[in-house]
Amino acid sequence: MTADSYGTLYIVSTPIGNLKDITFRAVEILSSVSMIAAEDTRHSKKLFQHYNITTPSISFFEHNRTARIPQIVTNLKKGNHVAVISDAGTPGISDPAYRLIREAISEGITVESIPGSTALIAGIVSSGLPTDRFLFEGFLPPKKGRKKRLMNLIDQDATIIFYESPYRLIKTLKEINEILGDRPAVIARELTKMNEEIIRGTVSDILSYFNNKKPRGEFVIMIGKNDTNVFFK
Ligand code: SAM
Numbered sequence: 001m002t003a004d005s006y007g008t009l010y011i012v013s014t015p016i017g018n019l020k021d022i023t024f025r026a027v028e029i030l031s032s033v034s035m036i037a038a039e040d041t042r043h044s045k046k047l048f049q050h051y052n053i054t055t056p057s058i059s060f061f062e063h064n065r066t067a068r069i070p071q072i073v074t075n076l077k078k079g080n081h082v083a084v085i086s087d088a089g090t091p092g093i094s095d096p097a098y099r100l101i102r103e104a105i106s107e108g109i110t111v112e113s114i115p116g117s118t119a120l121i122a123g124i125v126s127s128g129l130p131t132d133r134f135l136f137e138g139f140l141p142p143k144k145g146r147k148k149r150l151m152n153l154i155d156q157d158a159t160i161i162f163y164e165s166p167y168r169l170i171k172t173l174k175e176i177n178e179i180l181g182d183r184p185a186v187i188a189r190e191l192t193k194m195n196e197e198i199i200r201g202t203v204s205d206i207l208s209y210f211n212n213k214k215p216r217g218e219f220v221i222m223i224g225k226n227d228t229n230v231f232f233k
Contacts, residue, residue, distance in 0.1 A: 003108040007034070007081040009072075011101060013090040013116025016218075017192035019050050026114045027051045034080035037072055039087045039095060060084065062096045069103050076109050083114075088218075090118040094138045094163055120161050123188035123220035126198050130225070133158035140164075140172060150179040160223045166215040170207070176223060177203040184224035190217040 010029050015021040030036060030053045037060035038044040044057065060068045076082055084091050084100055091097030104111055120136050135158045140146045153160055160180075164172050169187075176185075182202045189197040195217065199206055203223070 005079050006107075006109050007076045007079050008110045008112055009076055009101065009104045010081065010083040010112050010114055011091050011097065012083045012085050012114045013118065014044070014047055014085050014088065015192065016088045016117045016119050016122065017190065017196075019047060021117045021192055022047070022051070023114065023116050026116055027053065029114055030055060030083055030085070032081070033083045035072075035075060035082050037068070037082060037084045037100070039085070039091075039097075043087050044085060055083075060096070060100065065096050065099055069100050072100060073103055073107055073109070076104060077107065088117075088119070090116065093118050093120070117192070119163065119188070119191055119218070119220050122191045123186075124159065124161060124222055126188060126191075127159075127186035127222045128200060129159045129184060129186055129222050131159065134161055135159070136161045138163055140168075140175075142168065146172075146175060147179060150175055153180060155226070157225055159225060162221040162223075164219045164221055166217060166219065169215040169219055169221075170210055172221065173203055173207050173210075176221070177207065180223060181226070183226065186222045188220040188222070189215075191220070193217070 010033060012026050012029055033055055036055050036057040038057045039061050041057045041059050072082055084097050086095040086097055092101055101111055124131055124134055135156055137160055140149055140162065182204045185201060185203045185206050187199040187206055199209055
């Protein structure tokens with residue numbers, strides 16, 4: 001088979017909460033490909049049922065990627081179109097899809113993105129922090145290397161965006177306060193969901209907010225740059 005007859009790998013963005021945040025094209029592609037590689041097939045079932053998508057799906061996540069990538073690539077090389085989706089948002093943004101994408105590219109397979117939701121963009125545009133320059137840091141490492149990563153950010157002339165789990169939110173905010181200082185900060189919680197919440201202030205304001213409230217759900221942390229004068233009144 002030549003590259004001309006290979007199938008296409010579609011990188012399909014799915015909702016980050018609200019099931020309606022998906023494009024017509026995404027639903028069309030998910031319904032027409034031969035196979036969907038989904039981070040968690042049980043989780044994605046809800047989306048498939050909502051849009052009546054009956055395409056066969058296989059799981060593709062961090063711990064089975066070594067075995068799965070060659071299977072998916074073989075499928076694509078046979079001429080089958082495959083869509084990759086993650087649990088939420090855009091595949092490849094803080095999830096293992098990028099490894100599949102890299103492998104497909106190196107095998108001469110066409111890769112096409114079907115754009116849509118991603119938490120960092122939904123978060124930064126609602127934050128009120130400057131959007132002219134921003135730096136996406138993703139997740140800090142859970143244990144080693146956190147402080148070093150933060151120290152490298154001290155002089156960045158940009159709004160900095162982090163992803164964080166509820167379990168490490170407080171720890172991360174405390175370390176940000178210690179290393180980057182008490183800068184303007186915004187937390188976007190549960191974006192597009194029923195309990196969406198945007199908390200604006202400084203890093204210490206946000207820490208105080210969570211003093212009496214256990215962090216729950218999904219979070220984007222956004223930190224203003226060092227000399228920013230965009231404080232919230
Ligand atoms: N691929 C996804 C994207 O495009 O945003 C990100 C996947 S990453 C494994 C999951 C992290 O994204 C969460 O821990 C949280 O930091 C952020 N996230 C995802 N959905 C979110 C939401 N509805 N509200 C706030 N943050 C969210």
